[in-house]
Amino acid sequence: MPRTVPCLWFNGQAEEAAAFYCSVFPNSRVTRVQPYPEGSPFPAPFGPGTAMTVDFELDGQPYTALNGGPEFTFSEAISMQIFCADQDEIDHYWDRLTADGGEESMCGWLKDKYGFSWQVVPSMLNALESDDPAKQQAVADAIFRMKKLDIAELQRAFDSA
Known part of the structure; x- marks a missing residue:
């Protein structure tokens, strides 16, 4: 496992962004989608089943996309x-x-x-x-x-x- 993995903060577009990046770079794939669990208080704009994190690889380099809300850009x-x-x-x-x-x-x-x-x-x-x-x-x-x-x-x- 690599020592560092970039985590990119999105406001609801984590799955879309990961799929887009995987379409741009060769040898790329989404490896896991972890949904927000039922009753999760964070983040409020996203409902249960919305992806909380999306793990993906761009030409073998791992990344994580996080649906964290509008607080950070x-x-x-x-x-x-x-x-x-x-x-x-x-x-x-x-x-x-x-x-x-x-x-x-x-x-x-x-x-x-x-x-x-x-x-x-x-x-x-x-x-x-x-x-x-x-x-x-x-x-x-x-x-x-x-x-x-x-x-x-x-x-x-x-x-x-």
């Missing part, structure tokens, strides 16, 4: 990084996670339709690390101009510096 202070092998993967995750009300941000960040933040990052970004300050600056400047990261443009910025 997501912020950019917590995000998940998705390291992508190529532009097709970046496009896939970007397009799927911004669909139906998601929001593009900058520098590869986005919020999905539930307000949760993701960073969609090319794995090759580490290969662009350099001791050359001009190359570092050129790549950083390119990233700052982008919403969805573009591998070809990042490589051009690196090569031209």
Whole structure:
């Protein structure tokens, strides 16, 4: 069992969100749905039988979704990084996670339709690390101009510096 498992707090959409995330990531599945028991005083908006927690895996990484109510919402202070092998993967995750009300941000960040933040990052970004300050600056400047990261443009910025 992993040492840490992210628990995402939802206001009634835990099952829906888990199913959505499982549809976006390969090798993913819902592993357990634990309903609120009869007579449960918390949370009041959800009736008996409503999912209290939903355990799921995204490409083997376990997560829990909790229907906790409206008291807490997501912020950019917590995000998940998705390291992508190529532009097709970046496009896939970007397009799927911004669909139906998601929001593009900058520098590869986005919020999905539930307000949760993701960073969609090319794995090759580490290969662009350099001791050359001009190359570092050129790549950083390119990233700052982008919403969805573009591998070809990042490589051009690196090569031209």
